[in-house]
Amino acid sequence: MDLNTIERNETDSASQSAAAASAPAKKVFVKTYGCQMNVYDSQRMTDALAADGYTATDVIADADLVLLNTCHIREKAAEKVYSELGRIRDMKAERAAVGREMLIGVAGCVAQAEGAEIIRRSPAVDLVIGPQTYHRLPDVLARVRGGEKIVETEYAIEDKFEHLPQPKRAEMIKRGVTAFLTVQEGCDKFCTFCVVPYTRGSEVSRPVAQIVAEAERLADAGVREVTLLGQNVNAWHGKGEDGMEWGLGRLLFRLAEIPGLARLRYTTSHPRDMDDELIAAHRDLPALMPYLHLPVQSGSDRILKAMNRRHTAKDYLALLERIRAARGDIALSGDFIVGFPGETDADFEATMGLVRQVNYASAFSFKYSPRPGTPGADMPDHVPEAVKDERLQRLQALLLKQQQDFGLGLVGSTIDTLIEKPGRQAGQKVGRSPWLQPVIVDEMAGEIGDIIRVRITKTGYNSLFAELA
Ligand code: SAH
Ligand code: SF4
Ligand code: F3S
Numbered sequence: 060m061d062l063n064t065i066e067r068n069e070t071d072s073a074s075q076s077a078a079a080a081s082a083p084a085k086k087v088f089v090k091t092y093g094c095q096m097n098v099y100d101s102q103r104m105t106d107a108l109a110a111d112g113y114t115a116t117d118v119i120a121d122a123d124l125v126l127l128n129t130c131h132i133r134e135k136a137a138e139k140v141y142s143e144l145g146r147i148r149d150m151k152a153e154r155a156a157v158g159r160e161m162l163i164g165v166a167g168c169v170a171q172a173e174g175a176e177i178i179r180r181s182p183a184v185d186l187v188i189g190p191q192t193y194h195r196l197p198d199v200l201a202r203v204r205g206g207e208k209i210v211e212t213e214y215a216i217e218d219k220f221e222h223l224p225q226p227k228r229a230e231m232i233k234r235g236v237t238a239f240l241t242v243q244e245g246c247d248k249f250c251t252f253c254v255v256p257y258t259r260g261s262e263v264s265r266p267v268a269q270i271v272a273e274a275e276r277l278a279d280a281g282v283r284e285v286t287l288l289g290q291n292v293n294a295w296h297g298k299g300e301d302g303m304e305w306g307l308g309r310l311l312f313r314l315a316e317i318p319g320l321a322r323l324r325y326t327t328s329h330p331r332d333m334d335d336e337l338i339a340a341h342r343d344l345p346a347l348m349p350y351l352h353l354p355v356q357s358g359s360d361r362i363l364k365a366m367n368r369r370h371t372a373k374d375y376l377a378l379l380e381r382i383r384a385a386r387g388d389i390a391l392s393g394d395f396i397v398g399f400p401g402e403t404d405a406d407f408e409a410t411m412g413l414v415r416q417v418n419y420a421s422a423f424s425f426k427y428s429p430r431p432g433t434p435g436a437d438m439p440d441h442v443p444e445a446v447k448d449e450r451l452q453r454l455q456a457l458l459l460k461q462q463q464d465f466g467l468g469l470v471g472s473t474i475d476t477l478i479e480k481p482g483r484q485a486g487q488k489v490g491r492s493p494w495l496q497p498v499i500v501d502e503m504a505g506e507i508g509d510i511i512r513v514r515i516t517k518t519g520y521n522s523l524f525a526e527l528a
Contacts, residue, residue: 093130
């Protein structure tokens with residue numbers, strides 16, 4: 060670069076910042092679909108855009124940039140995006156009629172999976188950006204403002220996390236006393252129903268120092284509870300501060316040393332990656348909450364094999380036994396798919412049997428949705444929709460009963476609650492139990508960020524009511 064260019068660039072940026080000082084800030088509206096990682100990513104994109112002069116808005120019609128952070132996991136999730144794009148296209152036209160621009164961006168897993176097809180189907184879209192290139196968002200936007208349409212879905216070789224700016228402390232404080240922190244991204248497991256290995260790429264672990272630094276910044280901003288995120292979070296590994304190879308268990312011990320961080324969680328785990336050290340963390344680390352989301356998907360070995368889960372129902376139950384031996388009060392949560400190709404009544408009954416045996420505190424269950432490009436979509440013997448419906452209903456009734464029984468079992472007991480926010484009704488605050496249930500308490504019971512002892516008095520539909528113990 061010669062001196063001329065440097066000077067020109069400097070003048071450009073000087074005149075730009077002068078303009079920024081007088082012009083109203085540009086606004087971005089971000090809508091998030093899908094899993095917690097998308098929630099985290101949306102915050103990081105918002106942070107990158109803040110550094111680029113955008114402030115966040117909740118009013119879509121006011122936005123100079125609308126970003127949809129999308130999910131591709133099931134057909135319904137992906138189709139939602141296109142119907143939303145139709146609505147936004149009309150708003151874009153209304154703004155254009157009064158001489159105001161509205162750029163439309165699609166990020167997330169639909170962006171990665173469908174790329175340029177999104178612009179073909181919805182020509183009002185200006186940019187499509189996949190999860191591995193969010194750090195390039197400001198550059199991409201500069202080119203879009205120059206009139207280009209951009210599809211950016213290459214898997215970047217550089218570490219995006221190193222290039223994504225951290226939020227300002229004031230912004231972190233605004234985001235509350237609980238936070239997500241991505242430590243691992245991508246998946247190499249290739250379950251035959253799942254798009255994630257294609258949309259998020261292969262497994263990558265963030266380095267220890269980066270994770271510790273981010274957790275320290277969160278704690279400094281008043282965060283009390285951090286949930287570590289990864290598509291296969293317990294596959295996380297990295298070189299530790301002692302030069303040794305660490306797994307997630309060791310990382311949790313390290314994060315528990317950070318002053319202010321009182322509660323740790325992690326999600327989502329794969330049964331094959333629950334190692335001894337992680338189980339030991341559940342035994343020895345009071346900060347690690349006694350709640351584990353450990354999806355099994357099916358209780359039938361035949362179906363588990365067809366799903367390429369690479370464990371049997373018995374393996375899963377034996378693993379739970381070891382975890383429960385380490386931490387008696389651990390509550391379990393899971394994910395289930397009904398109607399995977401070839402699933403017979405007997406296979407489904409095996410799932411029901413496993414659920415009865417495990418007794419879940421909460422769970423998510425879905426009808427199998429064939430995803431383009433996954434092996435499951437091409438398997439024979441797809442299950443009729445009506446059969447899937449009937450199985451899902453039965454499974455959900457059982458899971459709901461278990462969830463309610465779990466809540467009822469807590470009535471009368473004394474537990475810790477992290478106060479998170481004001482309640483919806485005056486005079487109340489909402490906290491969080493160790494098992495992730497919302498706990499409604501009197502607003503005088505404590506300040507936001509306090510962990511208080513409460514006695515559970517009754518259960519609501521999905522929450523607990525409690526008084527100071
Ligand atoms: N990484 C996590 C899950 C990610 S997807 C894991 O390995 O458990 C979240 C859940 O969506 C999955 O656990 C599964 O139950 C469900 N899911 C994924 N693909 C699906 C599909 N094609 N149809 C229906 N449900 C699906
Ligand atoms: Fe999908 Fe299986 Fe990977 Fe989970 S482990 S993200 S279900 S492929
Ligand atoms: Fe959906 Fe992508 Fe998460 S497909 S569930 S947003 S990893």
